[in-house]
Amino acid sequence: MTSAEPGSPAWTDAYLVAALFAIDPTGLGGVVVRGPPGPARDGWTSMARSLLAPDAPVRRIPANIGDDRLLGGLDLAASLAARKPIVQRGVLAESDGGVVILPMAERIDAATAAKICAALDQGEVALERDGLASRQSARFGVIAFDEGLGADEQPPAALLDRVAFHLDLAAFGCREPLSQGPGPREVEQARCCVDQVAPAETPIIEALCAISQRLGVESARPALLALRAARAHAALQGRREIIAEDAAAAARLVLGPRASTCPDETQESAEPRAVDEAVPPADTELESRSEQPEEAKAQDGTEMVIAAIQAALPDDLISRMAMDRQVRAPAARAVGAGDRSTSASRGRPVGSRSGPLRAGARLNLIDTLRAALPWQALRDRGSAERRIEVRASDFRIRRYVQRRNSTTIFVVDASGSTAFQRLAEAKGAVELLLAKAYVTRSHVALISFRGACAETLLPPTRSLARAKARLADLPGGGGTPMAAGMDSALTLALAERARGRSPLMVLLTDGRANIGRDGAPSRASAESDAVASARQIQEAGIAAVFVDTSPRPAPDADRFARAMGATYAPLPYLDAAAVLEVVGEQRALGR
Amino acid sequence: MPVTYPFSAIVGQAEMKLALLLAATDPAIGGVMIFGDRGTGKSTAVRALAALLPPISVAKGCAYHCDPVSEAGGCTGNCGAVRCANAGAAWISTPVVDLPLGATEDRVVGALDLELALTRGEKRFEPGLLARAHRGFLYIDEVNLLEDHLVDLLLDVAASGENVVEREGLSVRHPARFVLVGSGNPEEGELRPQLLDRFGLSVEVATPSLLADRVDVMRRRDAFDRNPAAFVADWAAADTEIRDQIVAARASLATVQVTDGAMEAISRLCMTIGADGLRGELTILRASRAFAALNGDGSVSESHIREIAPMALRHRLRRNPLDQSGSGARIDRAIVELFDA
Numbered sequence: 001m002t003s004a005e006p007g008s009p010a011w012t013d014a015y016l017v018a019a020l021f022a023i024d025p026t027g028l029g030g031v032v033v034r035g036p037p038g039p040a041r042d043g044w045t046s047m048a049r050s051l052l053a054p055d056a057p058v059r060r061i062p063a064n065i066g067d068d069r070l071l072g073g074l075d076l077a078a079s080l081a082a083r084k085p086i087v088q089r090g091v092l093a094e095s096d097g098g099v100v101i102l103p104m105a106e107r108i109d110a111a112t113a114a115k116i117c118a119a120l121d122q123g124e125v126a127l128e129r130d131g132l133a134s135r136q137s138a139r140f141g142v143i144a145f146d147e148g149l150g151a152d153e154q155p156p157a158a159l160l161d162r163v164a165f166h167l168d169l170a171a172f173g174c175r176e177p178l179s180q181g182p183g184p185r186e187v188e189q190a191r192c193c194v195d196q197v198a199p200a201e202t203p204i205i206e207a208l209c210a211i212s213q214r215l216g217v218e219s220a221r222p223a224l225l226a227l228r229a230a231r232a233h234a235a236l237q238g239r240r241e242i243i244a245e246d247a248a249a250a251a252r253l254v255l256g257p258r259a260s261t262c263p264d265e266t267q268e269s270a271e272p273r274a275v276d277e278a279v280p281p282a283d284t285e286l287e288s289r290s291e292q293p294e295e296a297k298a299q300d301g302t303e304m305v306i307a308a309i310q311a312a313l314p315d316d317l318i319s320r321m322a323m324d325r326q327v328r329a330p331a332a333r334a335v336g337a338g339d340r341s342t343s344a345s346r347g348r349p350v351g352s353r354s355g356p357l358r359a360g361a362r363l364n365l366i367d368t369l370r371a372a373l374p375w376q377a378l379r380d381r382g383s384a385e386r387r388i389e390v391r392a393s394d395f396r397i398r399r400y401v402q403r404r405n406s407t408t409i410f411v412v413d414a415s416g417s418t419a420f421q422r423l424a425e426a427k428g429a430v431e432l433l434l435a436k437a438y439v440t441r442s443h444v445a446l447i448s449f450r451g452a453c454a455e456t457l458l459p460p461t462r463s464l465a466r467a468k469a470r471l472a473d474l475p476g477g478g479g480t481p482m483a484a485g486m487d488s489a490l491t492l493a494l495a496e497r498a499r500g501r502s503p504l505m506v507l508l509t510d511g512r513a514n515i516g517r518d519g520a521p522s523r524a525s526a527e528s529d530a531v532a533s534a535r536q537i538q539e540a541g542i543a544a545v546f547v548d549t550s551p552r553p554a555p556d557a558d559r560f561a562r563a564m565g566a567t568y569a570p571l572p573y574l575d576a577a578a579v580l581e582v583v584g585e586q587r588a589l590g591r
Numbered sequence: 592m593p594v595t596y597p598f599s600a601i602v603g604q605a606e607m608k609l610a611l612l613l614a615a616t617d618p619a620i621g622g623v624m625i626f627g628d629r630g631t632g633k634s635t636a637v638r639a640l641a642a643l644l645p646p647i648s649v650a651k652g653c654a655y656h657c658d659p660v661s662e663a664g665g666c667t668g669n670c671g672a673v674r675c676a677n678a679g680a681a682w683i684s685t686p687v688v689d690l691p692l693g694a695t696e697d698r699v700v701g702a703l704d705l706e707l708a709l710t711r712g713e714k715r716f717e718p719g720l721l722a723r724a725h726r727g728f729l730y731i732d733e734v735n736l737l738e739d740h741l742v743d744l745l746l747d748v749a750a751s752g753e754n755v756v757e758r759e760g761l762s763v764r765h766p767a768r769f770v771l772v773g774s775g776n777p778e779e780g781e782l783r784p785q786l787l788d789r790f791g792l793s794v795e796v797a798t799p800s801l802l803a804d805r806v807d808v809m810r811r812r813d814a815f816d817r818n819p820a821a822f823v824a825d826w827a828a829a830d831t832e833i834r835d836q837i838v839a840a841r842a843s844l845a846t847v848q849v850t851d852g853a854m855e856a857i858s859r860l861c862m863t864i865g866a867d868g869l870r871g872e873l874t875i876l877r878a879s880r881a882f883a884a885l886n887g888d889g890s891v892s893e894s895h896i897r898e899i900a901p902m903a904l905r906h907r908l909r910r911n912p913l914d915q916s917g918s919g920a921r922i923d924r925a926i927v928e929l930f931d932a
Contacts, residue, residue, distance in 0.1 A: 027816070067693040074705075085705045114733045115692050121634065128694035128720060131705040158776075199817065202810075209805040218628060218798050220808050227813055366703055 010171070014044055016233075017165045017253055019182040022051035023190045023232040025099055025141025028164040028225060029120055032105065032155055034146040035169035041145065044169060045101075048143065051187045057098035059091050061116075063107040066362075067129065070115060074130040074365065085132060092119045093136035100140050105155035106148035113156035116142070120162050130365065164225035166257040182236060190235040197231045198241045204230065207244075207305035211251050216260035226254040244308040357395055367396035406504060407443040407460045407496040408433065411489045413509035413549070414450040415480035423476045426508045426549055430471055433506070434464050443501060445492055446470055449485030451478035452519040456488060460496060479521055482513035482560070483529035486537060493542045504543045507566070510550035511557030527556065531563045538565035545569060594819040598639035599829035601632055602807045603799050609882075610792045610902055611640050612833070614728075614770045616840045616881040620874060621791030622749065622771035624734070624906065631796045632808075633774040637730045641687030643830050645838050647726055651681045654718045655765050656725050686727030688720050688769075690745075692736060699741060700748075700756050701763065716763045721745075721754045724769040734773035734786070745771065746789050791874045793906040840884035847880045848890035856896060856929065863925045866907045874903040897926055 021031050031048070035041055049058060061070065072090030079086045091100065092115075100116075102108060119125050125138045142163055146155050160166065182190075205227065212223040230250035234242045357363060372394040410430050414423060434444055444467050446458040457470045486507070493503035516525035517533075537544060544566035548557040553570035561568035601608065610623045625633045649656040690699070697703075701719035720729070729745070731737060748754050754767040773790065787793065799805050815822040857875045866872075879895040888895070901922050908921065 071693050111736050114736050126691040128698040205809050206806050
């Protein structure tokens with residue numbers, strides 16, 4: 001990891017991002033700042049805050065925020081005091097005209113992100129809660145901190161799509177950034193005149209679209225955000241029109257970090273992802289329309305802007321892409337997007353109970369009022385005005401149940417002893433189970449072990465198409481490192497449990513362990529290691545099914561199954577439907 | 592209400608626009624589900640439709656938008672102070688109600704009027720979003736993120752056309768017939784098959800792959816963002832044209848002929864494909880009829896059926912969830928076999 005010193009081009013861009021965002025926070029959506037907390041991030045944030053309009057509100061949204069605070073709701077105390085419903089504004093409405101800060105954006109759940117995105121799209125919050133209906137203006141920009149480490153920890157894709165800048169501070173040294181670059185006064189001036197910047201000329205728009213397409217940016221939003229960034233950049237430079245230099249800066253900052261293909265390789269291989277029909281390459285299309293001289297001029301202009309943008313794109317785009325490709329694959333996001341069922345504060349309401357109002361408890365107002373009403377005559381001791389007295393004993397707290405999501409972890413033995421005829425059948429069984437998982441909407445994960453080690457082919461996901469593709473590619477052959485397979489599965493199962501899902505392990509093997517935990521081929525140590533791993537699974541209390549795929553039921557396999565505390569299913573003639581039945585039973589018991 | 596982007600200014604996405612127009616022409620088609628990637632204009636199209644639809648006549652003062660002609664007296668009488676029967680008529684724009692994420696059940700179905708309960712201890716029903724959507728559209732963005740119990744409730748009401756509230760000591764039933772429009776991104780979680788089947792039509796949208804289209808999207812969106820009012824004014828004539836088309840189609844819907852041959856073709860198509868239930872056939876029938884009416888044609892022809900079948904059947908096939916080649920190919924094949932053989 002190279003460390004970027006203050007004053008290097010990377011820092012200059014970081015300053016520029018802060019300035020552009022401060023000029024038009026609402027229009028640009030926001031900034032996702034990737035990197036660990038530390039002086040670099042703190043320095044950048046305080047600098048960005050100092051550039052915002054002086055009266056702009058800044059609010060933090062914790063990842064576990066409830067709907068009542070996010071969107072607003074009934075202000076109970078005020079309502080009871082005033083004896084009429086009083087709306088409490090949520091954080092989004094409070095940030096109108098300013099900025100919301102999302103710490104730990106990679107932990108935010110999809111539902112919360114969708115609400116924030118809806119407000120970003122509409123510029124207002126539509127409140128339909130607690131018997132209240134109102135619309136409140138909520139025009140804000142987002143600064144989201146992304147502390148995720150791996151591919152499965154990223155802010156929700158819907159949010160990433162709507163913010164203009166993806167800033168990576170991870171490579172930045174721990175040194176406190178020196179304040180340089182545009183100052184608050186310049187930004188303030190630009191903020192005032194950004195609306196007066198003339199509409200972009202056709203070549204600018206065409207160039208941004210073309211570059212966006214060449215970089216493999218699928219969504220239509222980033223190109224629009226780039227145009228807005230170009231406008232803010234023009235305003236910052238004191239111009240009233242957008243020139244190629246503005247477009248180049250915008251493309252570098254907005255489109256560059258989203259690149260999934262390299263512009264050069266795209267040019268040569270025509271359209272990378274031309275969908276169904278054969279789409280002509282961008283260049284020939286422009287040429288085909290160049291009969292009129294006007295068009296020709298526009299085309300020249302476009303090419304000039306494209307050239308300027310390409311020159312401005314970072315040189316290491318390709319190497320960075322190779323590193324990030326896995327991270328930016330959209331489907332990787334499916335992981336961790338699932339619901340977390342940590343608290344009983346959401347889910348399907350099942351009535352209410354009396355109890356104290358603690359943090360996290362949600363009052364069922366109607367039931368509370370109903371509980372209070374019969375006592376009114378008794379409590380109303382001669383007071384002249386009609387009012388409802390609610391006492392603590394009337395409080396009714398909502399109860400929720402949330403179905404725990406489950407994750408089925410398939411551990412497939414792809415070793416040589418299984419490979420030839422059994423592997424295909426095991427794949428068939430897993431496919432059937434996947435179809436079943438589709439109906440119950442559970443997550444699936446896939447681990448295979450062969451040769452010397454185990455490999456997680458598919459982290460937990462709901463995307464069954466990906467699971468199938470991975471399964472089809474699974475090669476066979478080599479030794480049987482059973483302990484390694486069990487260990488990987490256990491690690492994954494525990495991680496899933498920590499996420500609030502109930503794991504179920506389905507192990508498909510013939511039980512012929514012959515590679516020990518250290519990778520050495522020894523039958524004896526392999527077996528004792530496998531038994532030890534199996535015991536750990538039992539101790540952890542992970543539900544498991546052991547599907548014996550050997551031609552004849554093997555005593556060894558039974559031993560492993562017992563050590564695991566697993567349901568043993570000997571399937572000499574491996575039949576996918578039978579596996580399904582066994583796992584189905586196990587699941588029914590587990591629920 | 593912020594100014595909405597004009598319907599006619601949406602670039603491409605012909606199938607999505609057609610599905611919405613069909614649903615607006617004949618609500619009996621039963622809802623539209625829109626699948627698509629981020630940034631493809633799903634929400635924009637639905638919100639634009641709201642601005643486009645012709646106004647409807649309602650009984651004055653009725654919270655449920657009762658039709659003064661056909662429903663007079665049929666209203667539950669819970670409408671408030673005025674009885675619908677002799678209330679007289681008023682014109683309102685077709686309701687297109689946005690169900691925001693985070694809406695609570697009491698606001699969706701309706702609940703005790705809080706203000707009255709708090710100030711005077713009086714018990715009165717306050718209609719919810721379902722009442723507001725009666726005779727209009729109910730739009731749910733990101734259906735797959737809506738809590739399950741709300742989805743079940745919506746499906747039940749959409750199917751029965753009536754909202755029955757039995758809660759908080761209230762017992763109310765009121766008509767709630769609306770066209771359910773959902774949108775979602777399959778990447779963020781699949782939808783239950785039961786839910787999918789309730790939607791009449793399903794369309795898939797993708798980002799335009801032509802550079803010229805992308806440039807148009809950007810240019811128009813930028814013009815709209817800079818000056819919404821002027822942009823809407825520029826497109827007003829085109830929007831009016833579409834509105835007139837819907838009005839004319841609604842009027843001629845009843846007279847569009849469906850020959851025995853066309854009926855047979857529809858049934859045979861559904862049998863070939865193996866669609867579950869009869870909902871597919873009925874949907875094709877209604878949607879083809881609406882399509883013919885929109886085109887100003889007097890009867891349903893083969894070309895109408897060919898155009899409609901994919902969006903009416905795509906989500907109904909008993910599919911192998913792991914088969915990514917998609918149901919579209921199967922439908923196309925069946926159509927070719929049936930009509931071109």
